[in-house]
Amino acid sequence: MIPEITFEVIKEGFGHIGTASNDKMPSHTDTLGAVINDKKDSITFFVRKSLAEQVLANLEENGKATVFVGVVSHEAYQFKGEFVEAKTLSSEEQEVSEKNRNQFIEIMGGMGLPKPAVERLFGVEPDIGITLKINDVFVQTPGPEAGKRLET
Amino acid sequence: MIEEQHLPAMQGMFPSTFSTCSKDGEPNTTVISQVWYVDEEHVALSFQFFSKTRKNIAENPFGYVTITNPMTMDMYGLDIEFVRSETDGDLFDDMDMKLQAIASMSGMEDVFELKAADIYKVHKVSHLPL
Numbered sequence: 120m121i122p123e124i125t126f127e128v129i130k131e132g133f134g135h136i137g138t139a140s141n142d143k144m145p146s147h148t149d150t151l152g153a154v155i156n157d158k159k160d161s162i163t164f165f166v167r168k169s170l171a172e173q174v175l176a177n178l179e180e181n182g183k184a185t186v187f188v189g190v191v192s193h194e195a196y197q198f199k200g201e202f203v204e205a206k207t208l209s210s211e212e213q214e215v216s217e218k219n220r221n222q223f224i225e226i227m228g229g230m231g232l233p234k235p236a237v238e239r240l241f242g243v244e245p246d247i248g249i250t251l252k253i254n255d256v257f258v259q260t261p262g263p264e265a266g267k268r269l270e271t
Numbered sequence: 272m273i274e275e276q277h278l279p280a281m282q283g284m285f286p287s288t289f290s291t292c293s294k295d296g297e298p299n300t301t302v303i304s305q306v307w308y309v310d311e312e313h314v315a316l317s318f319q320f321f322s323k324t325r326k327n328i329a330e331n332p333f334g335y336v337t338i339t340n341p342m343t344m345d346m347y348g349l350d351i352e353f354v355r356s357e358t359d360g361d362l363f364d365d366m367d368m369k370l371q372a373i374a375s376m377s378g379m380e381d382v383f384e385l386k387a388a389d390i391y392k393v394h395k396v397s398h399l400p401l
Binding site (some may be wrong): 135136137138139141143144145146147149169170177181183184185186187189193195197199232233236237239240243259261265266 | 285288290291292293294296297298299300301302319322323331333334335337341342343344346348350377379383399400401
């Protein structure tokens with residue numbers, strides 16, 4: 120079970136899926152929102168396929184994944200898991216992503232970044248969902264708790 | 272390798288993402304405040320507290336870091352390899368000063384501490400297609 124304390128960060132945070140090839144070369148891609156499945160043991164992360172080609176190849180090859188998800192307050196978690204599937208997104212999932220992406224655009228606009236530039240990344244719909252079964256969750260918030268494993 | 276067009280993405284205005292891999296093939300990904308330009312073939316990353324990253328790099332020196340131009344959102348992926356750590360000198364002092372400024376702006380003065388400037392060789396720079 121994914122710890123409930125992480126749910127808000129998963130739903131609201133900026134995420135990055137990390138993977139590695141069989142020859143141990145890492146790669147990652149940014150996520151554009153996520154949903155937790157009903158059993159609370161896996162997460163589908165939304166990504167743009169054009170930016171995730173190496174990540175998808177690594178997942179097919181190695182199957183291991185890690186996802187860093189954090190919010191502006193610096194609260195962050197690392198989710199370790201296994202690749203389940205890559206799938207097209209439902210209209211409900213696209214709605215979740217749109218809400219997230221609009222929030223990202225607002226946050227970054229508030230940081231003084233040009234809106235047209237921010238929209239090049241966050242204004243575009245994701246076209247694929249990467250589902251991972253989560254095995255371990257670690258605190259990544261900077262500070263004394265960083266690296267602590269949460270009960271799953 | 273590193274060209275003029277990449278430099279705006281290395282000013283620390285937009286966080287970078289850094290991935291490593293253990294000897295067992297387990298990836299790890301974290302966010303770092305800045306990737307520093309050292310020369311056309313090298314960058315420096317701040318070693319603060321990401322222990323899993325450091326452990327991985329000790330086992331497998333290869334990493335992947337993405338940098339973003341905050342004015343255009345152009346993103347670049349850098350395939351890098353750990354070379355050495357520096358704990359003093361001009362580069363270390365510059366990185367330490369900048370890190371303290373970032374920490375001060377984000378209320379993390381007591382948390383952010385530069386332990387070393389880690390120097391990496393850049394093997395490849397890819398422009399990610401937005």
